Amino acid sequence: MYFESTLQPLITFTEYGLFCQPGNFYIDPWLPVDKAIITHAHSDHARWGSKEYLCHRGCKPLLELRLGAGTYQPVEWGDIIYVNGVRVSLHPAGHIIGSSQVRLEYQGETWVVSGDYKTEDDGISGAFEPIRCHSFITESTFGLPIYDWEPQEKIYDDMRSWVQGNRESGFASILIAYSLGKAQRVSVCLSAITEKIYAHGAIANAQEILRQSGFNLPSLTRITPETPREELKGAIILAPPSADGSSWMRKFQPYRTGICSGWMQVRGNRRRRNADAGFALSDHADWKGLLKAVHETGAEKIFATHGFQSAFSRYLNEQGVKAYEVKTDYGDMEEENDSVGDSTI
Template identity: 55%
Template sequence: MAKPLLEFTDRGIYCEQGRFYIDPWKPVDDAVITHAHADHAYVGHKRYLAHHLSKEVLYYRLGEISLQTVEYGETVMKNGVEICLFPAGHVIGSAQIRISYKGEVWVVSGDYKTQEDGVSTPFEPVACQHFISECTFGMPVYQWKEQAQIFNDINSWWYSNQQQGLLTVISGYSLGKAQRILQNLDLSIGPVFTHGVIENTNEALRRNGVVLNPTTRITADTPKDEVRKGIILAPPSAIGTPWIRKFAPFSFGYCSGWMALRGAKRRRAADRGFVLSDHADWDGLMSAIDATGCEKVYLTHGYTASFTRYLNEIGFDAREVHTLYGEEEEEETHPNLPNNTPSKSPPKGETLTENGKPSDRQVSPLGEDLGGVK
């Protein structure tokens, strides 16, 4: 029996013929990266390959790495194996990786969503025989509303707070959710002020040519009266810290797919919870898998056990695989985490300082910021 083109190893997803790994979590020579989130892009590899729009964020997070970047649809050959990147729709620069050799075709999804967000390049299904997919929200209860409806609610809440003289703070992860929120806020209501962690990422994306709405970094010298005229965009790790408490009183909103579950808003001590995720919902997962026409499905993280059973029951050939991908953008509100589970540390250079200026461009030690590891 011929060996499969891709294998699941203790270092990551490996292509022996091409001698490269996809999103490896231990140091390797050649790493192909789906996107720049910390549970998929680790420090320590000799060479990296990623999408062009991940370039500056990867440099910011990982330092002066040896990085090759390509556009969507551009082909790279490694030892006779063809590699091509396609849009994943997860965050800016996220990609599905198509690997083909002698007629055998695999697609590694990384993280993805099928709902267009107006920020990321929209998801594009890719035909393959083997599809390696996430299933962060692989349960029927997770059904996302139209994005326009969610942001109508967010902007109405912001406007109402402003009319009451109350500052608004909204939380979103520094890469992906923050830019999605930023680009869909109604700026006629007021200006957007950012925590340094988010502004560092915004600056990296702007260096990459991404056009974002105007923001103002909050520093020790920023007048509080000025901030109160707008909205603060902060990372989840800033909530409950002295940095954010100095702006009290304020109304705090949390954006996450887990807000679809009763009690999630209370656990995050949020005044408002908005169901906004950068991962596919149930319908998105089903449509994406079906559109590939694949013969086999491999589920890497999320509700892997139950989703695998369901897919097998309806006629797919599905299996659960264990990886170290940890739903970086969602894990702090994961309903299975106990209330006293500590939040993972941000990458070095994303510490919660007043100015938010990075002291260096190195991520945390391997494994330190995973969360949700199986």
């Protein structure tokens, strides 16, 4: 379907997900399987019900938080594991804490599954590592030239200035950020100007799990029904997308809202979300980052998944790179509904 070669490919695309037939395992399956290798803990890549999960050490506590008790095999980046004769190793993807690319080698053929990734080092998720391979499966969430990120430090400076301006005007600052990945980066950014950051339970849960696992992240103050309104006046508050516009936010009035998402690169999206500010802070590679990653793999074949895969694969083919569009069940939006719930909020 996606291959010109008559040889059996190392990875095939099935109704269960990415399947390595020689190794008899799946990568980020969207249905329960016997053995799953997980690139990262976001809900579209890590799903409940499989018998065994292999993942990076930093991903394990997040999988346990989201999926519950199970059989988890944590490994370090670069560790070599053989699964039914297939050489498997995980390598930094730079997407969120614990995120990995999966490298497979078998009978002289090397494939890399990127999962989700970004090429700018955010300082907490591990720097993306280009891996030479024959075939590369890449995301394309922001696979259009209009997506061109500013450096992280520039965005951080803008975010801190916005918060300080809100303080001076008597407003609380609510930053809308995904609970895994974005919220950790925003907390690091804002810890430079405050000793106390408040957070919705979904974000507080994930942050505390990571802190307990040894990651050097700021402590967050969990908001509960008992948190006094007066205490929250002028505060800095982190909230997941699912809380945006909800009744939960009323107690913070007066407040201003800033959305942290790559989609904020397009100004119309900020207006549609009725936000006071938009910060194009993304956990995904932009157009240039995607092209750089593809080039550095040296891959003969590129398979573009979720996002603007049609446009991205077409552009690669026009540049002489053999690329294929692959439709999957992975999210094509940067923000999914948060599944790290909090029953007290």
